[in-house]
Amino acid sequence: MSENTKQNYLNHPKGIMSWLLTLDHKRIGLMYLFSGILFFFLGGLLALVMRFELAAPGNDIISNEVYNNAYTLHGAIMIFLFIIPAIPGALGNILLPLMVGAKDVAFPRLNLASFYIYSFGALFAMYTIINGGVDTGWTFYTPYSTQSTSNVVPMTLGIFIIGFSSILTGLNFIATVHKMRIPGLTWYKLPLFVWALYGTSLVQITATPVLAITMVLLMLERFLGIGIFDPALGGDPVLYQHFFWFYSHPAVYIMILPAFGIISEIIPVHSRKKIWGYKFIAYSTLSIAFIGFLVWGHHMFTSGQSVFSQIVFSFITYFVGIPTGVKIFSWILTMYKGQVSFTPPMFYALAFLFLFTIGGLTGIFLGAVALDIHLHDTYFVVAHFHYVMQGGTIVAFLGGLHHWWPKSFGVMYNQTIANIAALGVFIGFNGTFFPQFLLGLRGMPRRYATYDEQFVELHSYSTFWSGILGISIFIAVMNLFWSFIKKNKVDPGSNPWGGMTLEWTHTSSPPHPHNFEEEPVLQHGPYDYDKVIVEKTYNK
Amino acid sequence: MEHHNPDSPSHLKHYFHDVNQQYETSKFAMWAFILTEVLTFAGLFVAYIVYRSWYPDMFVDAHKLLDVNKGLMNTIVLITSSLTMALAIWAIQKNNKKLSVLMLVATFIFALVFLGIKYLEYSHKFEVGQLPGEFYSYMGPDAVHLNNPHIFFSIYFIMTGLHGLHVAIGMGLIAWLIYSTQKGNLTSEYYTPMEMIGIFWHLVDLIWIYLFPLFYLIG
Amino acid sequence: MSEHHITPLRTYLIIAASLLFLSGVTVWVSYIDLGSFNIVLAMFVATVKASLVAFFFMHLLWDDKKNLTMFLMSLMFFGIFVTITMLDTEFRGDLGLNPETKDPINKRAAFYDTLPLTDTHGHPVDEHSDKHHEDKDHH
Known part of the structure; x- marks a missing residue:
């Protein structure tokens, strides 16, 4: 058997059933990756439809009703079908057991179940689209969501089901991190991506049950008129917002923490320097996860909640900036005097630093009650969370894909095209969303299919660049898949970036079906570039 | 699936080092699952607390419409079932299969009794129209002055209903335990599933310990 | 698995007995009017019971x-x-x-206005033929 046809998880065992019933975390991760990217494109398509509708004032392409459906589905699909399940589900699943030196996650069957529950929930979402959509916005605020005649129930049911998949993945990862590490791999020797996934999983299992019960209450409100969220029946719609954001604010950290983890891996490897402030980054992950539970009310500054709680929420919101700042500074200090190489993953990491910092700082603006009352529900908010979610999470996700692509699939993509696409993503993203900050400051409200003449210039500018952004992301992803189709194989022993974590040093690319041919023995920490010299083994 | 060590017991999964690691992992994950259960109910407890403080008089008066005796009976039944569940685990630890099965059967029967009493309560509520939300229609002399009692009954039905659902799921799991213990799959060497389901069953008891006073005793 | 802690039978029986006893206590106390202290006491007893279940039945006392x-x-x-x-x-x-927002939700739901009065069995009572009943109940 030659080196290139060595047994790995992609070619052994064979057959469609071995994939559908697989218990291998890497294969499950791969299935998550494909379905996640599918939904990513679907959500992206909806975004482009909206952007082109907004290229000029008036209803040019779609009606107001269709527009309402488009932004609801764009939000719901991107959040519940792509970002939350797919990033921990794909990269986390493939890498977590490899990084802790385990043969698999703690509960492989639950892992597979989690994927199928996710698919089942996604079916409900797809049914919603075919059946005419849902027009409440992804937050399903009462009382409109209890009155709307669109498909609120199928969509909330879908989200309810996907919640279980999220819980199972979280449970599995927590048990894996706690109990499946190889001897000698202590907490402070874990790669920071593992810390990030651990923090994410804690948030997942703590917050998601509340989402589940909220969705149940919403459905009961529609079926039985239980009156808990309905002011006409003696209830309180603002309580719904408390319930919803008790999950959905921590969910923001479910979305961004894995991205932090990815960046903490990419930057030291591609700067060939030990990470600066390992413990600071690790603990800031946990403190972000915790503070995330205390600040949900900053989404509700105009809801009529008590002024006392506004003050408390606003005050605590500022604290999120501290651990986040710690991370940003640690990454920058890691690069300082490092041997930075401008590979595609590193381009994405640099783009992340720039975009996420803007996203984070504008978040501080919105945390101030007085300013938020002006900016609430304007394009400023839209721009802010896209800078965090897309500029942060999705850019980091793309970076992570480029970083671990040769490891996961044993193939190398065209790095020049990848770099050009990364540049396109960066410029296209800023071109799309920076004008939206200005639009928001001038009072352009979100969720409208049309607008006043004075906003034409900025809107058409934003639409133009959104096309560039869409094309760049498409090229970036297709460039990855093309390498897979073209079978541009790397040597199974190769370590293209010179990584020091177990998945680079102790297993082949793509990995063996049982991850490691023999149990790995830890020789050095994850980022000991000051002590050990690791050679890069791949040149274009 | 290959086993690295031919001597390892058949219940040891290949990706664990040893039986103890597998046992501790399952148990830890079970507690993480308990955390999710507690937080599921937490949402409902929050609804209860918020509405109780908004409608203090209504809650106190509406609770008098519930049957304390049935509630107390259910408390006794559920506590006893918790005891029999614990004893089933104790028996299997001592490798006493017969006693273990007996105790599991007892637990199952107590669970059935619990649901039976719950059924009697519910059907009475349906009869007189003390129902959640817009289906509420009871305007008896002891309720006519209440402000929005349907909210109390909404919360009552959702909380006890979700709890009842857990009892029913628990019964399914216990039935499976009876089957596998009887078949000899669970022994003093390997009884992890029984311990996990036991923890779940005690959680069901634990939640009822709070539901009982909150609804039946102090409204 | 012989190293697992096995709780003695006596412990289980004592805990179950205390749980039953405390259930009785909490019912008994609820009939005494202590004002707002009733709820504090009931929650205290419930927490004691819950801790007994968690530490002994669920083995938390001996666990990791x-x-x-x-x-x-x-x-x-x-x-x-x-x-x-x-x-x-x-x-x-x-x-x-705005005094309206102080008590946001204390308005009675509209559907109560259409509900007929009922007796304790939930059957509608006719206000004209059962006048004497109604007098007793509502005045």
Whole structure:
């Protein structure tokens, strides 16, 4: 058997059933990756439809009703079908057991179940689209969501089901991190991506049950008129917002923490320097996860909640900036005097630093009650969370894909095209969303299919660049898949970036079906570039 | 699936080092699952607390419409079932299969009794129209002055209903335990599933310990 | 698995007996009017009972402390949820600018106006033929 046809998880065992019933975390991760990217494109398509509708004032392409459906589905699909399940589900699943030196996650069957529950929930979402959509916005605020005649129930049911998949993945990862590490791999020797996934999983299992019960209450409100969220029946719609954001604010950290983890891996490897402030980054992950539970009310500054709680929420919101700042500074200090190489993953990491910092700082603006009352529900908010979610999470996700692509699939993509696409993503993203900050400051409200003449210039500018952004992301992803189709194989022993974590040093690319041919023995920490010299083994 | 060590017991999964690691992992994950259960109910407890403080008089008066005796009976039944569940685990630890099965059967029967009493309560509520939300229609002399009692009954039905659902799921799991213990799959060497389901069953008891006073005793 | 802790039978029986006893106590106390102290007492007894179940029946006393941490974490997050939500619900309308928002939800739902009066069995009572009943009940 030659080196290139060595047994790995992609070619052994064979057959469609071995994939559908697989218990291998890497294969499950791969299935998550494909379905996640599918939904990513679907959500992206909806975004482009909206952007082109907004290229000029008036209803040019779609009606107001269709527009309402488009932004609801764009939000719901991107959040519940792509970002939350797919990033921990794909990269986390493939890498977590490899990084802790385990043969698999703690509960492989639950892992597979989690994927199928996710698919089942996604079916409900797809049914919603075919059946005419849902027009409440992804937050399903009462009382409109209890009155709307669109498909609120199928969509909330879908989200309810996907919640279980999220819980199972979280449970599995927590048990894996706690109990499946190889001897000698202590907490402070874990790669920071593992810390990030651990923090994410804690948030997942703590917050998601509340989402589940909220969705149940919403459905009961529609079926039985239980009156808990309905002011006409003696209830309180603002309580719904408390319930919803008790999950959905921590969910923001479910979305961004894995991205932090990815960046903490990419930057030291591609700067060939030990990470600066390992413990600071690790603990800031946990403190972000915790503070995330205390600040949900900053989404509700105009809801009529008590002024006392506004003050408390606003005050605590500022604290999120501290651990986040710690991370940003640690990454920058890691690069300082490092041997930075401008590979595609590193381009994405640099783009992340720039975009996420803007996203984070504008978040501080919105945390101030007085300013938020002006900016609430304007394009400023839209721009802010896209800078965090897309500029942060999705850019980091793309970076992570480029970083671990040769490891996961044993193939190398065209790095020049990848770099050009990364540049396109960066410029296209800023071109799309920076004008939206200005639009928001001038009072352009979100969720409208049309607008006043004075906003034409900025809107058409934003639409133009959104096309560039869409094309760049498409090229970036297709460039990855093309390498897979073209079978541009790397040597199974190769370590293209010179990584020091177990998945680079102790297993082949793509990995063996049982991850490691023999149990790995830890020789050095994850980022000991000051002590050990690791050679890069791949040149274009 | 290959086993690295031919001597390892058949219940040891290949990706664990040893039986103890597998046992501790399952148990830890079970507690993480308990955390999710507690937080599921937490949402409902929050609804209860918020509405109780908004409608203090209504809650106190509406609770008098519930049957304390049935509630107390259910408390006794559920506590006893918790005891029999614990004893089933104790028996299997001592490798006493017969006693273990007996105790599991007892637990199952107590669970059935619990649901039976719950059924009697519910059907009475349906009869007189003390129902959640817009289906509420009871305007008896002891309720006519209440402000929005349907909210109390909404919360009552959702909380006890979700709890009842857990009892029913628990019964399914216990039935499976009876089957596998009887078949000899669970022994003093390997009884992890029984311990996990036991923890779940005690959680069901634990939640009822709070539901009982909150609804039946102090409204 | 012989190294697992086996709780003696006596412990289980004592705990179950205390649980039953405390259930009786909490019912008995609920018939005494202690004002707002009733709820405090009932919750105290419930917490004692819950701790007995958690520590002895669920073996938390002998388990790895990680499991206890998980359990306490769930209670902590529940506490956060309740406390912070009540910072709003208990102080709604605290600027006092609009008295309407002070008690946002105390309006009786409209459907009560259409409901007929019933007896304790939920059967509608005819207000004209059963005048004497109604007098007793409502005045």
